[in-house]
Amino acid sequence: MTAATAAARSSNRAPDVVPVRMLDACAVERLVAAYGAQLTRVATGAPIPGSYWGEPEAGLVGRRVYVRDDTPVHSLLHELAHFVCMDEARRERLDTDAGGDIDEECGVCYLQLVLASTLTGFGRERCLRDMDAWGYSFREGSAAAWAAGDGAEARAWLAARGLIDAAGRAVLGQSLVGFGASP
Numbered sequence: 001m002t003a004a005t006a007a008a009r010s011s012n013r014a015p016d017v018v019p020v021r022m023l024d025a026c027a028v029e030r031l032v033a034a035y036g037a038q039l040t041r042v043a044t045g046a047p048i049p050g051s052y053w054g055e056p057e058a059g060l061v062g063r064r065v066y067v068r069d070d071t072p073v074h075s076l077l078h079e080l081a082h083f084v085c086m087d088e089a090r091r092e093r094l095d096t097d098a099g100g101d102i103d104e105e106c107g108v109c110y111l112q113l114v115l116a117s118t119l120t121g122f123g124r125e126r127c128l129r130d131m132d133a134w135g136y137s138f139r140e141g142s143a144a145a146w147a148a149g150d151g152a153e154a155r156a157w158l159a160a161r162g163l164i165d166a167a168g169r170a171v172l173g174q175s176l177v178g179f180g181a182s183p
Contacts, residue, residue, distance in 0.1 A: 015133035019056075020076055021069035023121050028076070031118060032065055034172050035084050040064045050096045061095050073122050074130040077112035084111060084163060103157050109136070110154035111163060113147060114170050 020028065032039040042048050048066045050059030058079040059066035065083065067076050082098035083091065085107050090099065100108070109131075116127035131143040138146035158164040165171050 015130075015135075017072040017074060017130040017133055018122055018126060019069060020067045020071045020073055023073060023119055027119060031115065032080055035080065037063050037065050037080060037083050040066050042066055042068045044069055052096055052098075059096065060098060063091065072130060072134060073119070074112060074116070074127050074134060077115045077127065078108060081108040081111035081115060085158075085161070103153075106150070106154040107157040107161075107163070109143075110147065110151050111158055111170070113143075114158075114164055114168065118170065 029039045040049075046068070048055050048057065048059040048068060048071070050061035050064070050066055051057045052059075056068055056070040056072065056075075058071050058075040060079045060082060063083070065076060065079050079098070082100070083094070085104050086094070086098065086100065098108075112131075113124050113127055116122050117124045128143040128147065136143055138150070140146045140149045155164065155168060159166070162171055
């Protein structure tokens with residue numbers, strides 16, 4: 001997202017994207033915890049600590065991913081993916097700006113799609129649509145076109161770091177199967 005997109009969105013009605021409140025809260029918390037991070041919910045209308053672009057975007061400080069009920073799921077997944085893609089030294093000093101280079105940012109964008117696939121009620125296709133609606137910008141013209149094209153480089157970057165397996169699934173110490181399942 002560009003600064004111009006963020007400024008335009010803050011003065012207009014937000015795009016139609018899936019907010020965190022629409023997903024199973026336990027499933028989201030388990031996903032975040034599976035990577036050693038902690039989901040921290042912020043009260044409606046309160047500022048979101050560590051939000052790089054401002055509310056309602058998710059925030060990232062240390063091992064905490066901050067969200068409100070109106071935080072877009074794609075934003076939560078993007079910030080979690082930043083956390084996953086960085087080393088422990090960067091996590092220790094993490095406050096708002098995840099940093100990283102362009103290859104890592106592309107890896108983050110692709111990993112958020114992988115993680116989206118683990119959440120019942122959201123999924124990869126909805127994440128792609130929400131990324132477009134929110135203003136992510138790819139030279140291929142859409143998030144889906146990027147994922148099918150230049151996304152191959154991001155997949156290779158993630159695989160080289162052991163963050164996804166050969167089938168393109170997230171690699172964890174435990175399986176992601178059933179993260180979105182309701183009891």
